[in-house]
Amino acid sequence: MFSLFYGLYKYLFSKTEFHVLILGIDKAGKTTLLEKLKSLYSNLEGLPPDRIVPTVGLNIGRIEASNSKLVFWDLGGQPGLRSIWEKYYEEAHAVIFVIDAACPSRFEDAKSALEKVLRHEDLQGAPLLVLANKQDLSEAVSSEELARYLDLKKLDERVYMFEAVSAFDGMGIKEGVEWLVEVMERSKRTETLRIRAGVNGPT
Numbered sequence: 001m002f003s004l005f006y007g008l009y010k011y012l013f014s015k016t017e018f019h020v021l022i023l024g025i026d027k028a029g030k031t032t033l034l035e036k037l038k039s040l041y042s043n044l045e046g047l048p049p050d051r052i053v054p055t056v057g058l059n060i061g062r063i064e065a066s067n068s069k070l071v072f073w074d075l076g077g078q079p080g081l082r083s084i085w086e087k088y089y090e091e092a093h094a095v096i097f098v099i100d101a102a103c104p105s106r107f108e109d110a111k112s113a114l115e116k117v118l119r120h121e122d123l124q125g126a127p128l129l130v131l132a133n134k135q136d137l138s139e140a141v142s143s144e145e146l147a148r149y150l151d152l153k154k155l156d157e158r159v160y161m162f163e164a165v166s167a168f169d170g171m172g173i174k175e176g177v178e179w180l181v182e183v184m185e186r187s188k189r190t191e192t193l194r195i196r197a198g199v200n201g202p203t
Ligand SMILES: Nc1nc2c(ncn2[C@@H]2O[C@H](COP(=O)(O)OP(=O)(O)OP(=O)(O)O)[C@@H](O)[C@H]2O)c(=O)[nH]1
Pocket: 024, 025, 026, 027, 028, 029, 030, 031, 032, 033, 049, 050, 052, 053, 054, 055, 056, 075, 076, 077, 078, 133, 134, 135, 136, 137, 165, 166, 167, 168, 169
């Protein structure tokens, strides 16, 4: 009984905590982005880029943005680690997919990794933010060019946006996060996850 009321209370009054998965192939800049997010949205200094090593486990970052709580899950993108991604799909409200926009030789790899993510049924209806990262480098392509290159076919009904960013200097990151919060707040998937959490009670 308690758990029923607690679930109802939580459903009605608590601030939603959004879980955002940060995916992308190795060296795209996911962890650098996570550290930049922490320093942009909190008083904490994120790790400087030269202290960041390739990710093997899971990095977690929590921020508050646009009056919402966001929890980011940053996973390793090396080929042997990508099979772990799907374990996090069910609980994710949205996905950020990071691409190194200055490295066209890896666009094909990024495209097929992203297509596989989008095909997975556990991510149905999850809003998608594709980041064309490393815009501080002169050879980086724009977000429009990257979108043209990826030519994604599986986006039909999905809410998505491409954004040009630099995890080094922070360009475009706040715009992307603001968009993400707005669409997650309105998304049917958020409602589904909220009901499921309420039904299951406190964990
Ligand atoms: N110039 C530039 N370099 C970046 C940027 N973001 C990341 N890098 C560099 O790209 C390399 C990879 O960055 P990581 O953040 O470790 O990449 P990752 O996607 O987390 O890689 P995995 O953990 O192996 O999946 C590092 O040398 C970073 O310093 C950026 O915005 N601009």
